[in-house]
Amino acid sequence: MTEPNVVIVEDEALLALDLEDICRECGCRVLGTATSAAEARRKFADLDPMVLITDMELADGSDGVEVTETLRRSHPGIGVIFLAATTSSEKLRRIAGSGPDRLLRKPLRVSDLRDALAALTR
Numbered sequence: 001m002t003e004p005n006v007v008i009v010e011d012e013a014l015l016a017l018d019l020e021d022i023c024r025e026c027g028c029r030v031l032g033t034a035t036s037a038a039e040a041r042r043k044f045a046d047l048d049p050m051v052l053i054t055d056m057e058l059a060d061g062s063d064g065v066e067v068t069e070t071l072r073r074s075h076p077g078i079g080v081i082f083l084a085a086t087t088s089s090e091k092l093r094r095i096a097g098s099g100p101d102r103l104l105r106k107p108l109r110v111s112d113l114r115d116a117l118a119a120l121t122r
Contacts, residue, residue, distance in 0.1 A: 003027055003028055003029040004027070004028045004029070004050045004051060004117075004120075004121035005028070005029050005031050005047070005048060005049045005050045005051070006023045006028045006029065006030050006031065006049060006050065006051045006052075006053060006117075007030070007031050007032055007033070007034070007040070007043075007044050007047065007049040007051075007052055007053070007071075008020060008023070008030060008032075008033045008034070008052075008053045008054075009033070009034045009035070009036075009037070009039075009040045009052070009053070009054040009055060009058060009064060009067045010033065010035070010053070010054070010055045010058075010083070011035040011036065011055065011057075011058050011059040012055070015055075015108075016033050016035075019033075019053055019113070020033065022110055022113055022114065022117075023053070023117065025114075026113075026114055026117045026118065026121075027121075028051070028117060028121065031044070031047045031049055032044065032047065034067075035058060035059040036058045036059040036060045036062045037058060037060075037062035037063065037064075037066035037067045037070065038060065038062065039059075040054075040067045040070065040071070041070055044071065045074070048075065049071070049075060049078055050078065050079060050120070050121060051078065051079040051080075051081065051117065051120050051121065052067065052068065052071050052078055052079070052080050052081070053081045053083065053113075054067045054068065054080070054081070054082060054083065055082075055083045055084070056082060056083070056084040056085075056086055056091060056095060057084075057085075057086065057091075063091075063094070064082055064083075064084075064095070064098075065094050065095065065097075065098045068080050068082075068098045068099075068100065069098065079101045079120035079121075080098070080099070080100040080101050080102075081100065081101060081102045081104060081113070081116045081117070081120070082095050082098075082100040082102065082103045082104065083104050083105075083106055083108060084103060084104075084105060084106060085105070085106035085107075101116070101119075101120055102116040102119070102120075104116060
């Protein structure tokens with residue numbers, strides 16, 4: 001069986017590295033990371049990810065909803081794990097409206113991410 005492919009969009013460098021490590025520990029192959037919606041479009045256009053892990057608030061003022069919408073156009077079956085520290089009801093509604101498979105709150109609990117990856121990569 002091949003490793004499930006994951007892409008990560010997170011603008012906090014240390015957290016992005018931690019996410020990569022956790023994904024690899026869970027048996028996933030990280031295809032790449034990006035810090036903004038625009039960078040994700042460029043870097044992931046020709047890739048075939050099974051799972052997207054994205055933060056809500058990204059570099060350059062973009063957000064994870066933009067990333068989700070873009071990747072779902074080219075990969076309709078992609079699983080989406082949202083990370084969010086926000087308490088803004090408007091932002092939480094936008095996240096919910098994008099139909100993520102999981103919403104994980106920051107600070108992130110590693111066990112929650114492991115569970116989410118396991119559920120989406122079976």
